[in-house]
Amino acid sequence: MSQPPTNPPAEKDGLHPRNRHRGRYDFAALQRATPELAQFVAPNPFGDESLDFANPEAVKTLNKALLRQFYHVPHWDIPAGYLAPPIPGRADYVHYLADLLAKTNGGEVPTGKRVRVLDVGVGANCIYPIIGHREYGWRFVGSDVDPVAIRVAKQIVASNPGLSGAIDCRLQPRASDIFSGIVKANELFDLTMCNPPFHASAAEAEAANRRKTQNLGTKPVPNFGGQSNELWYEGGEATFTWRMAEESALQRHNCLWFSTLISKKETLPGLYKTLEKRGAVEVRTIGMSQGQKVSRIVAWTFLNPEQQQQWRQRRWQAGPAPVPTVPESGHVK
Numbered sequence: 549m550s551q552p553p554t555n556p557p558a559e560k561d562g563l564h565p566r567n568r569h570r571g572r573y574d575f576a577a578l579q580r581a582t583p584e585l586a587q588f589v590a591p592n593p594f595g596d597e598s599l600d601f602a603n604p605e606a607v608k609t610l611n612k613a614l615l616r617q618f619y620h621v622p623h624w625d626i627p628a629g630y631l632a633p634p635i636p637g638r639a640d641y642v643h644y645l646a647d648l649l650a651k652t653n654g655g656e657v658p659t660g661k662r663v664r665v666l667d668v669g670v671g672a673n674c675i676y677p678i679i680g681h682r683e684y685g686w687r688f689v690g691s692d693v694d695p696v697a698i699r700v701a702k703q704i705v706a707s708n709p710g711l712s713g714a715i716d717c718r719l720q721p722r723a724s725d726i727f728s729g730i731v732k733a734n735e736l737f738d739l740t741m742c743n744p745p746f747h748a749s750a751a752e753a754e755a756a757n758r759r760k761t762q763n764l765g766t767k768p769v770p771n772f773g774g775q776s777n778e779l780w781y782e783g784g785e786a787t788f789t790w791r792m793a794e795e796s797a798l799q800r801h802n803c804l805w806f807s808t809l810i811s812k813k814e815t816l817p818g819l820y821k822t823l824e825k826r827g828a829v830e831v832r833t834i835g836m837s838q839g840q841k842v843s844r845i846v847a848w849t850f851l852n853p854e855q856q857q858q859w860r861q862r863r864w865q866a867g868p869a870p871v872p873t874v875p876e877s878g879h880v881k
């Protein structure tokens with residue numbers, strides 16, 4: 549006998565406790581702040597208001613509304629075909645990194661401009677710097693090999709209050725480089741983060757797109773949810789993160805914690821091996837789950853506990869720094 553459909557839980561328990569998106573989307577409030585969202589909102593089989601998540605325009609417009617309502621970013625747009633990120637999942641990575649820094653800081657998340665973060669592969673959407681700055685006041689450098697992504701990310705930064713001066717977007721001139729060409733001499737970062745290109749080839753990215761749209765029961769959408777060059781890299785996630793691990797060893801004294809998302813568990817053994825070979829002192833794997841999708845952050849440091857404490861004293865103990873206020877809800881003018 550077939551079971552009646554059950555409504556999804558109101559609280560997304562899998563998300564980080566500080567994630568602002570643990571509750572169900574309040575479509576009424578979102579539409580008040582972003583009226584163009586209304587055209588995409590319709591009742592789902594359970595009678596609740598929902599959105600066609602297979603429609604990139606709908607997802608992009610939801611992102612606009614969420615960024616406006618939760619992150620004080622009234623002007624956000626990306627060109628057609630660029631990755632419209634699921635914001636709750638992106639926010640989770642930022643909050644888990646905040647916890648990681650807190651461990652080096654006596655349990656307290658260091659906030660404000662004294663914390664500097666490098667986002668490798670910032671994308672046109674500039675999502676991690678926006679969330680990290682609005683939540684914790686951190687300063688960001690975002691790198692990308694795609695000149696369009698850098699131009700759009702810079703536009704987002706320039707057109708929203710308080711982001712200029714907090715987020716610096718830099719073009720990586722060589723696709724094979726990760727930190728080299730971006731990190732300036734003597735520049736220090738408390739964290740690096742990255743959502744790496746996942747697939748090993750354009751064909752693989754397109755096949756995955758086809759499978760995903762088939763599962764959602766819709767027609768394949770060209771460049772569904774991301775430019776193909778945003779989603780693939782010669783050798784895929786494993787090669788990209790291997791390069792990152794290798795290069796991080798050259799920056800071992802310029803950064804407290806390096807980190808990356810890892811989507812494929814098969815990538816983990818190779819990454820751990822490289823980090824061990826290069827002398828990482830501590831490697832942490834932090835699990836994250838968003839709905840059915842399970843992912844993880846791998847973070848590593850080349851600094852021993854004593855050096856970590858020295859880092860803390862030198863960089864964060866200059867007194868508390870103010871964090872910009874993020875409204876809980878409501879349209880930000």
Ligand SMILES: C[S@@+](CC[C@H](N)C(=O)[O-])C[C@H]1O[C@@H](n2cnc3c(N)ncnc32)[C@H](O)[C@@H]1O
Nearest residue numbers: 633669670671692693694720723725743745778
């Ligand atoms: C999966 S997308 C992530 C975009 C965004 N951070 C997000 O999470 O939605 C990966 C990004 O890495 C960029 N990328 C590829 N190779 C790179 C490199 N060597 N250095 C910096 N960015 C790179 C791509 O252009 C793309 O924007």
